[in-house]
Amino acid sequence: MANAVQLPLRERKKLDTRRRIFEVASHLFVDLGVQDTTIEAIAKAANVSKPTFFNYFSGKQEVLRELMTRMDEEFVSYILHSVATGHSTQQRLQLLMTQSGQHIQRRPDMTKLLLIEGMSDLGCPTVETSRMSILNDAMATLVQRGRREGDIDTKFSIELQVQILVGGYLYGLLNWLSGDLKELDKTLQETALFLAEALAPR
Amino acid sequence: MANAVQLPLRERKKLDTRRRIFEVASHLFVDLGVQDTTIEAIAKAANVSKPTFFNYFSGKQEVLRELMTRMDEEFVSYILHSVATGHSTQQRLQLLMTQSGQHIQRRPDMTKLLLIEGMSDLGCPTVETSRMSILNDAMATLVQRGRREGDIDTKFSIELQVQILVGGYLYGLLNWLSGDLKELDKTLQETALFLAEALAPR
Structure with a gap:
């Protein structure tokens, strides 16, 4: 300032x-x-x-791109914040989902817009690839932390664990997009609990 | 005939x-x-x-819509086939991923096209919603079978388990889209093993 x-x-x-x-x-x-x-x-x-x-x-697309970058940066900051402050993988995922849910509920229409436009972007692989890498890389820090601390299994690859985490989360959002906002919080918290258990060692 | x-x-x-x-x-x-x-x-x-x-x-979109419907029907038939013939959830998921992988490898460019166009479709919620429901409903039969037979946990909701299954699978495909076809088979098989374990009762 x-x-x-x-x-x-x-x-x-x-x-x-x-x-x-x-x-x-x-x-x-x-x-x-x-x-x-x-x-x-x-x-x-x-x-x-x-x-x-x-x-x-330069045009509408640049404005849209900046909106997406901001959303990505915010989401990455939630991940890094949860890694830094949570005391277990379950707690980190719950923190992340709480922050993410609050973010979405503040501006649900904007989130819907950016999810839809972000998906359409897949037609433009370079952009989308780098957005996916940014998200995957951030989530990998959460997975690595859990593996070091022993509450995430090391039998499977980090890439696969990230795939399930990000995919499970995003598909929850897509289901929500086509349905009911009321249920978003509940879905996200259940998702966090399920994923923490799914990643735990057996 | x-x-x-x-x-x-x-x-x-x-x-x-x-x-x-x-x-x-x-x-x-x-x-x-x-x-x-x-x-x-x-x-x-x-x-x-x-x-x-x-x-x-009526136009290009109708041809595209029919291509997508055919792909969806084929994928649903893989799910139903795996439910009917597999002897455990793990085996069913492996069968499903094998068939899905073979399908994709036969026409990888077509799969890429339909995935990208299908995602852009999210801009048109009615269509996309019904495509997601068809996929989710089919996957729910696999989950229900596993719950009845005892190798899928009944602690979480069927909807959540379907969300993780479909999301984890689709995000694997999206990662593959932006990367390397060679790895698709390996990714899908690991995904099947991981998901079967993640769904199992503890």
């Missing part, structure tokens, strides 16, 4: 404008869908000209 | 034309991508006029 205060007025105004366009665009995406949100509508709602929009973003 | 032989020549010719358009279109989808495959190109390659194409299909 101290740095922000020291920025020259011109730079601060630029940052404000960028932030405003970003906020307005993300709300329009949720309300109208990405497809039906025009650059004109974003510029109008942000009170800037169309050329000004293009001074800040 | 006996029925097919009894069809009047005109009806048989119609079926042949439909089949030819379908085959040609699916190959073009794989080679060029759905986006870049035009109706003109499909009609030309199938040796029919564009209006004739529209006598059989």
